[in-house]
Amino acid sequence: MISEITEIKQLRKRLGLTQSHLAKLSGVSQSLIAKIEAGNMDPAYSRAKKILDSLHSFGQKKQTPAKDVMCRRIIPAKTIDNVLKIIKDMKKHGISQMPVFANDQISGIISENIIINTLSEGKDVASMKVKDLMEEVPPTVPEDTPTDVVANLLKYYPIILVSSHGEVKGLISKSDILSKLF
Secondary structure, eight states: OOSOGGGHHHHHHHTTOOHHHHHHHHTSOHHHHHHHHHTOOOOOHHHHHHHHHHHHHHHHHHOOBGGGTSBOOOOOEETTSBHHHHHHHHHHHTOSEEEEEETTEEEEEEEHHHHHHHHHTTOOGGGOBHHHHOBOOOOEEETTOBHHHHHHHTTTOSEEEEEETTEEEEEEEHHHHHHHHO
């Protein structure tokens, strides 16, 4: 939620709301919204809460679901693949991470960062298999998960998997979120 009453105007505009529309959603007058945004009024807590709750609620409804942002074309790695093959695949497809599967089940993730870190430790990746380097399975979210939730997860994971009925349908990286927003 918003931490400051002074952020109302910025969020309202980002959500594409007019002062009148926000006033109707909040059950307050348009002139009250205008005065608050101009900094000419310090509203009562109850009115500020109504406005902030309305903005938050509207923002949640307007959120794009994960299925509309995800990349449906998954280029998987297998646990038994040679790391050199994966490096070539990443280069060929212009990607920096790949989900790893074993017997059609997600097993982990392999990324450029993992490979580079292994190389910097002086290890020879040419003779290694993906299973020797892969990291834990990234989080999986349902298709209707709001993009703000996915964006928060992407702070901690390089990709987020998107599933429907237990089957991975796509994945989302930071670049997918950015390309959808801009």
